[in-house]
Each structure stands twice: as C-alpha cells, then as structure tokens.
Amino acid sequence: MEDPAKEIPGIIQAIVQNEDLKRQEETVSKYFSESAILDHMVVFCKNREEILAAYQIWVMSNHSLRATIHQVAYKEDEEYIMVRMTQYVRKWWNPFEEKGMPMMVFFKLEDAPSSTGREHRNGTAAGGTRRKRIAFQQDCHTLDPILVNIPVLNLIAYGRFGLRTLLTMTSTITIKVLQATIGTETITYTAKSAYKLLGLT
Numbered sequence: 001m002e003d004p005a006k007e008i009p010g011i012i013q014a015i016v017q018n019e020d021l022k023r024q025e026e027t028v029s030k031y032f033s034e035s036a037i038l039d040h041m042v043v044f045c046k047n048r049e050e051i052l053a054a055y056q057i058w059v060m061s062n063h064s065l066r067a068t069i070h071q072v073a074y075k076e077d078e079e080y081i082m083v084r085m086t087q088y089v090r091k092w093w094n095p096f097e098e099k100g101m102p103m104m105v106f107f108k109l110e111d112a113p114s115s116t117g118r119e120h121r122n123g124t125a126a127g128g129t130r131r132k133r134i135a136f137q138q139d140c141h142t143l144d145p146i147l148v149n150i151p152v153l154n155l156i157a158y159g160r161f162g163l164r165t166l167l168t169m170t171s172t173i174t175i176k177v178l179q180a181t182i183g184t185e186t187i188t189y190t191a192k193s194a195y196k197l198l199g200l201t
Contacts, residue, residue, distance in 0.1 A: 001031065001132045004109060005074035008081055012105070016067040016087055018059035028052045032134045033110060039138040051137075053172040063095040079109040079132065101141065108136035 001007045014027040028051060038045040038054065045051045059065055071084040083105040090098050109132040 001109070001112070004076075004081055004107075004132050005072055008072060008074075008083060008107065009069040012067055012069065012083065012085065015055055016059075016065050018062060018065050021056060021059065024055060024059065025052060028055065030133075036134055037136045039136070041139065041141050050172050053174070057174060061092070063090040063092045064098075065089055081107040081109065083107070104140040106136075106138045106140070107134050109133065110135040 001011075011027055011031050014023055017024070028048060032048045032051055034048050035046075036048050036051060038051045040054070043050075043054045045054050066088045068086045068088070069083060070086065071082075073082040074080070075082075084102075085105060086100045086102050088098050088100050090096075112131040112133040114131075
C-alpha cells in the first residue's frame with residue numbers, strides 16, 4: 001500500500017465478497033505479509049495461508065457478502081489503521097434476509113519488501129513513495145467481551161487448543177482439499193447457479 005488510509009477500504013471490499021475468489025486470493029497475497037496474524041472471535045490465524053483459508057471458508061459459507069466502511073483512522077507514526085464498518089451477510093439457507101454485523105477492525109502495518117526482496121527503509125520506495133502491508137489484523141465484535149468472561153466457555157473459545165485453533169486448522173485443511181480436487185471457485189459458482197435456477201438469488 002502506498003496510501004494506506006485511502007487503499008484499505010478497497011482491500012476490505014475485495015476480501016469481504018464472494019463474487020470473485022481469485023480476486024480475494026490475489027488481494028490477500030498482495031497486501032498481507034507471509035507471517036501476518038488474524039485475531040478474530042472465531043479463528044486465530046498465524047500466517048497468510050491460514051488467513052486466506054479462513055476468508056475463503058467464510059465466503060463459501062454464505063450466499064452473499066458485502067461491507068460498508070463508515071470510518072477510517074490512520075495513525076501513521078505508529079502504523080495503525082482503525083476501520084469502523086458493517087458487514088452484511090445473507091446465509092444460503094435464508095438468502096432473502098440480510099443481517100448487518102457492526103464491527104471495528106484494527107490493522108498493524110509493516111514495511112513491504114521491495115522488488116529486490118529487501119525491506120524499504122522507513123517504508124519508503126524509490127521516489128519517496130511509502131509502501132506498506134498488513135502484519136496484524138484484529139476484528140472486534142460486540143460478543144467478544146461476553147465470551148471472554150464466561151468460565152469454561154472462554155477456555156473452549158480462546159484457549160491454546162480451543163475452538164478458534166480447531167476452526168483455523170479445519171479451514172486450512174478444507175481449502176487445501178478443495179483446491180486439490182475441484183477448486184473453491186467451482187463450489188461457489190455451482191451453488192450460485194443452483195440458486196439462480198430456483199429463482200432464489
């Protein structure tokens with residue numbers, strides 16, 4: 001990213017949609033570092049591969065997704081971006097009802113590698129253009145504090161070997177199997193085609 005505050009809404013829109021999985025994959029590969037972390041209420045991903053798998057499982061699990069960006073705040077000296085947004089979801093089993101999920105998303109940026117593979121000094125490329133990529137992302141939902149403070153349930157959801165770890169591993173394995181067999185885009189296309197034939201889109 002050369003202008004993080006301006007570019008981050010487009011990056012989010014490219015990721016939080018299920019019309020073009022190839023575009024989603026290219027976006028994650030371009031803007032997330034290989035060791036990027038995604039801290040979410042449901043999953044905890046420790047590298048770019050796990051992040052992509054989690055996103056692709058999410059988009060394939062829903063009939064349609066879209067996002068509205070309400071506010072972007074960029075603290076350039078500390079390389080933090082805060083985004084206030086709402087994600088709108090239509091489930092496969094109920095495509096007629098769209099539900100909005102307000103959330104806050106925090107990004108920590110780092111210097112992006114140059115074309116030679118070296119990090120840009122102070123995030124500045126040739127000609128003084130700043131280039132950044134995402135090193136850390138944290139999604140904050142309103143249910144987070146509730147789960148954290150419920151005995152036993154907090155360990156199940158947030159423990160080292162808890163539900164988030166299990167779901168992350170399952171997402172990664174599932175995506176690898178689908179990519180090796182029929183391809184993730186085929187599943188989404190087939191499901192959408194079936195809904196069009198039934199007049200449910």
